[in-house]
């Protein structure tokens with residue numbers, strides 16, 4: 001059913017949906033998933049969103065033609081946002097999947113699935129974004145077929161909570177733990193939080209180790225340099241592969 | 246409906262309900278809420294509680310007359326305690342609110358609300374005390390209208406749990422995180438745990454920072470010197486105010 | 491109803507069910523519970539399990555005769571494993587209890603209780619093993635009569651989660667906190683995680699302190715030297731005993 005089933009979910013590299021040159025470069029770092037972002041990376045206006053839809057649609061076509069081996073997803077705006085229905089026009093049948101951010105209740109997921117089906121896009125893989133207080137609280141009802149992967153978004157979660165992000169990250173230990181656990185229970189691949197310090201390899205590496213210990217299988221990446229680091233951390237070692245046999 | 250709606254919930258300063266001179270000094274540090282405590286700060290005997298009710302009632306009247314700008318709450322004993330019904334006699338209509346400690350189930354909250362209504366005190370704001378294992382587990386059913394604020398009480402929680410309080414506080418990270426999260430979900434103002442080291446400004450400041458990162462909007466205070474510190478930590482910075490606009 | 495009600499649940503010392511000499515030495519370190527293990531400590535084959543059943547049954551008889559003061563439990567294999575029904579043959583009426591590992595749902599517990607009843611073993615105390623993602627998620631339905639104690643198993647939990655165990659242990663802080671809390675709510679004695687570093691007294695002591703702060707009343711032990719340390723940490727101090735009166 002899936003056009004480009006990614007063999008693994010260790011890295012999902014985002015690029016702004018309104019930047020055609022950046023989108024075309026997504027495959028260079030060989031991420032397991034390349035995500036054309038219509039949401040957080042695009043300004044919150046109708047005109048900016050509309051431009052991004054067109055750019056992303058064209059980039060998706062270009063990527064399918066030139067990098068057929070690259071699994072490409074598009075991140076739509078939230079189902080309850082004023083952009084969702086029109087965002088669907090950016091989706092092409094060559095895509096591997098779609099990301100539904102800020103999911104909070106089963107009804108939103110059902111609505112999104114319904115609209116995808118109406119457009120003949122039921123074959124797309126679905127990644128669920130769990131990144132609000134309500135989303136974490138109701139995650140169990142959001143992590144179910146046809147959702148095949150999910151991410152926990154710490155920045156948006158803490159903003160919604162009214163908290164503050166800290167170096168140590170204790171403020172997200174509970175929700176981050178809980179989302180990984182529920183993903184496991186649902187058989188859904190789990191992507192760990194973004195590391196916003198783009199030029200700090202050590203910070204990414206350390207945070208990815210924590211994410212892996214918590215049960216995540218990969219990381220959201222927002223810079224190509226993060227992809228290789230994610231693959232290092234989330235690739236099972238030869239000992240682990242041996243043990244599994 | 247509310248006599249003295251506090252503009253903010255950054256600090257709630259407690260004083261023992263049986264100490265008239267201390268009660269009258271509550272407004273000096275300008276706490277967002279001043280709480281006349283009939284519960285933990287008063288010995289667990291009928292005579293001590295009765296004396297405290299009378300002292301607190303008189304202090305409430307005095308505060309309303311001399312410091313009408315000060316929002317004043319009274320903390321009653323737990324609904325399931327032998328003191329609750331008689332504690333209601335300490336409440337005056339000039340109060341801004343009432344604190345219901347050690348809430349554990351919806352039925353207890355309903356019972357308290359019923360008794361408040363019977364005495365014509367339905368206009369009082371209600372602060373819920375979440376400070377037992379059962380209270381944390383059932384917090385979702387306790388954080389709802391007319392509850393407008395709540396606090397997490399770490400000392401009582403850990404005593405009820407049969408655990409031990411530690412410097413690092415890892416033993417309360419999960420319940421402390423969860424209560425803040427459920428408060429946010431319910432739209433209820435969240436007060437963070439007491440810092441018992443009265444003369445350690447650094448300890449209070451650090452713990453308040455953690456509380457803020459976890460989503461709390463203010464702190465329970467048990468010493469006037471803690472109030473100013475709480476306001477420092479929980480007042481949004483100019484940058485944050487700008488961002489919100 | 492109980493043959494050997496242990497006065498306390500501070501230590502539960504495991505020994506491999508297939509090693510008769512080790513089993514007979516279990517009482518030497520005076521653990522509150524001695525557990526003859528048919529599960530993790532015995533290879534995962536029918537023949538090894540069968541041999542262990544016979545060895546454990548004989549050891550149970552020997553311990554009852556020579557150390558009648560020692561409370562002895564047998565850990566069976568998981569209810570949903572291919573070994574469970576035959577494991578019941580290893581149980582003798584002199585035992586104090588039985589450990590049901592990797593419990594995940596109420597139906598499994600009910601099935602185990604049913605089979606115990608059929609064999610006339612309803613008088614045995616039951617310890618529940620909570621050590622999988624599903625077990626933690628559904629722990630509330632597993633911690634109920636006749637379960638009198640439970641343990642959280644970090645190694646198996648993290649393996650099931652697909653995570654990695656770390657020195658700091660942040661990856662189990664949430665489930666470890668939650669299991670202790672639910673045990674308290676259910677009135678069930680809670681045993682904390684195994685410390686696998688057998689020769690590191692400091693590591694055991696520190697981890698036991700954390701377990702105690704989280705509300706655990708004792709520790710699973712896998713080496714006799716851990717028993718005394720557990721008793722040190724989990725015995726209430728004279729001050730605590732005084733306070734309770």
Ligand SMILES: [Mg+2]
Pocket residue numbers: 040101131153156
């Ligand atoms: Mg986001």
Ligand SMILES: [Mg+2]
Pocket residue numbers: 285346376398401
């Ligand atoms: Mg209290």
Ligand SMILES: [Mg+2]
Pocket residue numbers: 530591621643646
């Ligand atoms: Mg185990």
